Amino acid sequence: MSRLLGLATLGKRRRAGDADGLGAPQFAELAESYRNKDLLEEAKAVCEQGLEAWPSYVSGHIVMAKVHRDSGALERAEISARKALELDPMNAVALGLMGDIALRCGRWEEATRYLEQALFFSPVDTHAAELLKLARQRTQPTVAATLVQPPPAPEPAPAPPLPAAPPRAESGPQSGTEKNLTALRQMSGVEGALLLTAEGLPVSGSLGKGNEADEDIAALAAGLVGEWARSNQMPSCDPQGLAMLEADGGQLVLATTDGWILLVAVSGHMRLGRVLGDIRRIADQIGSAGN
Amino acid sequence: MQSALEQLNRTPGLLGSIIVADDGLVIARHVVRGVDADAIAATISALARSVNALSDRCGRATVRAMTFESDSRRVFALRLRIGSLVAVAEGDASVGLVRMAMREAVAAIEEHAPSVRYDRAEDTPVHA
Numbered sequence: 131m132s133r134l135l136g137l138a139t140l141g142k143r144r145r146a147g148d149a150d151g152l153g154a155p156q157f158a159e160l161a162e163s164y165r166n167k168d169l170l171e172e173a174k175a176v177c178e179q180g181l182e183a184w185p186s187y188v189s190g191h192i193v194m195a196k197v198h199r200d201s202g203a204l205e206r207a208e209i210s211a212r213k214a215l216e217l218d219p220m221n222a223v224a225l226g227l228m229g230d231i232a233l234r235c236g237r238w239e240e241a242t243r244y245l246e247q248a249l250f251f252s253p254v255d256t257h258a259a260e261l262l263k264l265a266r267q268r269t270q271p272t273v274a275a276t277l278v279q280p281p282p283a284p285e286p287a288p289a290p291p292l293p294a295a296p297p298r299a300e301s302g303p304q305s306g307t308e309k310n311l312t313a314l315r316q317m318s319g320v321e322g323a324l325l326l327t328a329e330g331l332p333v334s335g336s337l338g339k340g341n342e343a344d345e346d347i348a349a350l351a352a353g354l355v356g357e358w359a360r361s362n363q364m365p366s367c368d369p370q371g372l373a374m375l376e377a378d379g380g381q382l383v384l385a386t387t388d389g390w391i392l393l394v395a396v397s398g399h400m401r402l403g404r405v406l407g408d409i410r411r412i413a414d415q416i417g418s419a420g421n
Numbered sequence: 422m423q424s425a426l427e428q429l430n431r432t433p434g435l436l437g438s439i440i441v442a443d444d445g446l447v448i449a450r451h452v453v454r455g456v457d458a459d460a461i462a463a464t465i466s467a468l469a470r471s472v473n474a475l476s477d478r479c480g481r482a483t484v485r486a487m488t489f490e491s492d493s494r495r496v497f498a499l500r501l502r503i504g505s506l507v508a509v510a511e512g513d514a515s516v517g518l519v520r521m522a523m524r525e526a527v528a529a530i531e532e533h534a535p536s537v538r539y540d541r542a543e544d545t546p547v548h549a
Binding site for chain 2: 366
């Protein structure tokens with residue numbers, strides 16, 4: 131049964147007033163399905179109804195917390211996540227949620243503690259690992275002093291334009307970035323890599339067509355990313371996004387990261403899946419260096 | 422055309438699919454709530470122009486496939502003779518599965534495309 135079909139079936143049961151027929155796991159599943167489809171009001175209603183009947187059902191509180199978080203109601207999200215933790219203090223998802231919420235509220239150290247606990251109970255949780263990395267970056271004194279913004283708002287909020295690239299000496303990237311770009315250009319199938327600012331100024335690397343062409347290409351790439359950033363219906367490219375463009379003569383990959391844009395030209399015969407992971411990793415390292 | 426979109430939307434993680442004319446108008450759609458087909462169509466059309474300008478300056482031909490992704494969402498676009506087929510998916514949807522399903526949908530749509538023209542006045546596709 132497809133997810134949509136499952137959602138429709140559960141939805142019908144709910145509409146038919148069959149609340150008693152929805153077992154605890156079913157109400158949480160239905161609410162999570164609504165949440166995944168951005169139907170937050172419906173998800174919230176299902177959670178409220180379900181938790182009224184099963185107030186000790188941990189997953190119900192977890193989904194409720196996620197719904198509140200996605201709606202931007204972080205205080206309510208925290209109340210629901212805490213309730214889940216009271217019922218199950220070692221629940222890795224609830225711990226991860228507490229970390230996520232603390233991170234969004236700018237409580238970096240608290241976020242670090244919760245996320246470390248979440249990873250202790252669930253070491254394979256890559257999302258928690260990513261958040262922990264972010265929280266640790268924020269708790270570093272030299273970095274924390276420069277950061278005044280909390281992490282990006284949850285999903286339904288419109289995507290803001292890309293932030294301006296962080297200022298740096300002579301607009302030049304650090305030596306680690308140069309090394310990363312060199313390593314990228316030496317990869318099989320990669321024809322060139324150009325790092326540019328969100329304003330369209332080439333900073334490092336080349337697509338091998340000369341400086342003038344690189345400048346034109348950087349301006350066009352930044353314009354494209356700007357258009358992408360302005361659409362709140364498209365996947366957000368702030369702080370990170372990936373665009374893959376496939377043409378007969380070759381392929382282009384645009385990786386956005388914290389105000390930087392990495393443009394990579396890949397030959398037409400190379401399967402993008404083989405290089406995407408490295409491009410994303412290097413873009414992330416460039417973003418970290420920029421911060 | 423509509424049945425091709427319905428079939429495509431059975432792919433796990435897919436939130437909807439749209440056939441977009443080159444001028445950004447929707448020819449056919451099959452989307453769930455929360456996906457604004459008209460806004461996506463207009464955006465894809467505008468992005469396609471910028472993408473092709475970039476591709477041209479980089480020495481590439483016209484772009485036939487575009488994918489935009491973040492952690493939370495993926496948008497795919499494939500060239501059609503009559504415009505583009507666009508699919509909106511959750512961030513964790515399988516890229517391979519979606520692309521395979523899109524290629525099948527393109528074949529089905531292209532099979533019927535010659536008999537379809539776009540009626541601007543009515544804002545609907547007209548089957549000849």
